[in-house]
Each structure stands twice: as C-alpha cells, then as structure tokens.
Amino acid sequence: MTPLRVVSGSANPALAAAVAERLDADALGVVLERFPDGEIRPIVGHVSGQDVYVVQPTAPPVNDNFVELLLLLDACRRSRAARVTAVVPYLGYSRQDRRTVSGQALGLRVVVEAIAGAGAERLVVIDPHTPALESVSPIPVETLTAxxxxxxxxxxxxxxxxxxxxxxxxxxxxxxxxxxxxxxxxxxxxxxxxxxxxxxxxxxxxxxxxxxxxxxxxxxxxxxxxxxxxxxxxxxxxxxxxxxxxxxxxxxxxxxxxxxxxxxxxxxxxxxxxxxxxxxxSVAPLLAEAIARMHEDLPLHDLFAPARMGPRSA
Missing domain, CATH: 3.40.50.2020 (Rossmann fold)
Structure with missing residues (x-):
C-alpha cells in the first residue's frame, strides 16, 4: 500500500501532530522561509510516491494561512506525491457563498478552485458555514462534523x-x-x-x-x-x-x-x-479516523450520521 504522510502547516501544528500520532505516522514538518517583504516559501521533505494529507486550517490570519496552504499543496505535487489531500478543518471564506450586492466576489468559489489548482485532489473540512461548498468545488469534498x-x-x-x-x-x-x-x-x-x-x-x-x-x-x-x-x-x-x-x-x-x-x-x-x-x-480523533479510511479507500458515511443518544423531548 502507498505510504501515508501527514504534512503540517504552521496554522495548527499541534492538531496535525495529534492526528499523526493517532495514525501512528510522523507529522512531516515544513521549513517556512520568509523574505524581508513578508513573502513565504514553505519547503516540504520527502513525499514522493506517498499519500499526503496537508493539515492547514485557514484560520486568522486567514490570508497568510491560505497562501501557505496553496504553496504546500503545490510543493507536495511537485515533489511527486502519489495523492494530495487538503485537510482544512476550518475553511475561511465559507461565508462568501453568494453575492448579496452587485460588485461582490464569490469568495468561496475562488478559494476552492485555488485549492484544486494548487494540487489537491480532495478537500476535507469540518462543519463549513455553507452547505453549498461541494456544489462550487471542482474536487470532491469530505464534510465532517464536530x-x-x-x-x-x-x-x-x-x-x-x-x-x-x-x-x-x-x-x-x-x-x-x-x-x-x-x-x-x-x-x-x-x-x-x-x-x-x-x-x-x-x-x-x-x-x-x-x-x-x-x-x-x-x-x-x-x-x-x-x-x-x-x-x-x-x-x-x-x-x-x-x-x-x-x-x-x-x-x-x-x-x-x-x-x-x-x-x-x-x-x-x-x-x-x-x-x-x-x-x-479536540477533533484529532475525527480527522484521524477520516484520513485512515480515505487512505484505504473506505467509505466515510457513518462518520456523518451519528446515532441518537436518547428520545426526543416533548
């Protein structure tokens, strides 16, 4: 089977490490170089031929973390990873799923198209702000819930x-x-x-x-x-x-x-x-279970539909 690799961005390395530990895998750290003008250049380690999961929520500062995510995805693709999945537990720009006045951008669509264009073959999110996410995404979206x-x-x-x-x-x-x-x-x-x-x-x-x-x-x-x-x-x-x-x-x-x-x-x-x-x-157990199943190409449907805990109150 293709080796599994968790790549940790700088937005939430503790979460990536917790996920990797549950998967009995190493969280591959990233060297994040910064130019004097603020431009970043992330460098990933060896991922050639591996099934890679890039863990990088686009939390505040949203734009910085989003650009880092795109560069990490591209770096993994150019390093000849067998498959690249973007694990973005918190997806910024999810509120921009429709235009409310003339002149606005459809931010959500721009973001997911950029993620796909950077090299992600799948996207994993948790409780996105909009149910319309997959309808505007050019790649499959696995929506988990906390x-x-x-x-x-x-x-x-x-x-x-x-x-x-x-x-x-x-x-x-x-x-x-x-x-x-x-x-x-x-x-x-x-x-x-x-x-x-x-x-x-x-x-x-x-x-x-x-x-x-x-x-x-x-x-x-x-x-x-x-x-x-x-x-x-x-x-x-x-x-x-x-x-x-x-x-x-x-x-x-x-x-x-x-x-x-x-x-x-x-x-x-x-x-x-x-x-x-x-x-x-922590959502680490949820993400780890989802990644383990995706790595083995197993279904995730029972992660989406939890059983009832008790009778409904009147």
Missing amino acids: VPLLAERVSPVRGGDTVIVAPDAGAATLAERYAAITGHSVALVRKYRENESSVSAIALLGDVRHRPAVIVDDMICTGATIEAAVGMLLHHAADIVVAASHGPLAGAAHLHRLDVRRVLVTDTVAHAAVAPPFEVC
Whole structure:
C-alpha cells in the first residue's frame, strides 16, 4: 500500500501532530522561509510516491494561512506525491457563498478552485458555514462534523429539560442536528444584524423558561450573535452553555464577561491558551479516523450520521 504522510502547516501544528500520532505516522514538518517583504516559501521533505494529507486550517490570519496552504499543496505535487489531500478543518471564506450586492466576489468559489489548482485532489473540512461548498468545488469534498463530539460534552447540562437554542435562523438546521443526537427540544432566537460586529435579538421562539439552554452555532468570530442570544435568554433560562464547531474568536474577548457557564469550541482553530468559561474539544480523533479510511479507500458515511443518544423531548 502507498505510504501515508501527514504534512503540517504552521496554522495548527499541534492538531496535525495529534492526528499523526493517532495514525501512528510522523507529522512531516515544513521549513517556512520568509523574505524581508513578508513573502513565504514553505519547503516540504520527502513525499514522493506517498499519500499526503496537508493539515492547514485557514484560520486568522486567514490570508497568510491560505497562501501557505496553496504553496504546500503545490510543493507536495511537485515533489511527486502519489495523492494530495487538503485537510482544512476550518475553511475561511465559507461565508462568501453568494453575492448579496452587485460588485461582490464569490469568495468561496475562488478559494476552492485555488485549492484544486494548487494540487489537491480532495478537500476535507469540518462543519463549513455553507452547505453549498461541494456544489462550487471542482474536487470532491469530505464534510465532517464536530456536532456529536460537542453534543456529548453539553448534554445533559446540569440535568433537567435542556433545550437547544439556535441563535439565528441560519443555525436552525444545526440545532436540529444537536437535538437529533441529544433528544432535546429546540428554540430559535430571531436576530437583526446591523453590521458585522453589531447584532440585536428581537424575538425568542420556543419555551426556555427555567430550563438549561445550549446555544449552538457553527462558529464564533466576533461573538455578536452569541452575545445577543445570551441577552435574550438571561431572564428565562436556568443555565446557559454555548457550543460552536469553530472558534476563531476574532474580537470575542467580551464573551468572558457574559453570564454563561461554559463556551465549548474545537481545535479546528489553534488556541494558545484558554480560560474559563472557554473549553476546547479536540477533533484529532475525527480527522484521524477520516484520513485512515480515505487512505484505504473506505467509505466515510457513518462518520456523518451519528446515532441518537436518547428520545426526543416533548
């Protein structure tokens, strides 16, 4: 069988190392040279004839990490790797899946076409912001989910009749996925976004009175949506926990001041240090299992559809 090789970019080497350890493989480090003007030149080791998985989330600084990903993919291709897969747990530009006004670019399509053009034959992501990802990608996309991992950590929340809360309409489907696993009911916060950093909650649909609440979203960036949802729930819920697949946390320091017991994110984005209420759940086991199956050309479908944990609440 073709040897398996994990290549680690600089965006999240700890995650790449954890994945490689679970695969009983070495994480091939990269020499990252920098020119005085900021230009980078990554150099990979021996990957000729190997099945290569480049682990490089495009987390902040998004553009720097994205360019590094492209150069790593090209370097592996030019080093005659047998097959190159881009493992991008957090995919930047996923929010730019459609144009809302004239003159905008379709950023998501540009990004995935660039990844394919740089040499990736497959793309692996975790809980992308848009379900339209594969429809605009010229290469196959394996979409994994961190929802079962997070659902296990938040359910039950101090017992009681927990309710899963979508902080906006866009997270409603995600909330239903949590509910299908945990057996809890769902509530929805309606919001109004004034700009990228200012959000107002205008209505709460569902019964959360005196019940533990779990606010779920695919990502926390500025934290404005979460803050608005927490503000809406404070006078109703008995306890509040937040769970999100990705935590770029750009400007979200104010979440430390919110009256929530826990904020769970994964390590799709590297976190140098976290303090309560933040907690980090690792997706290394999920990625390692997916890579092991892809290496052996086995199906991944049962990684996408977790079994229910219990009966659905009334």
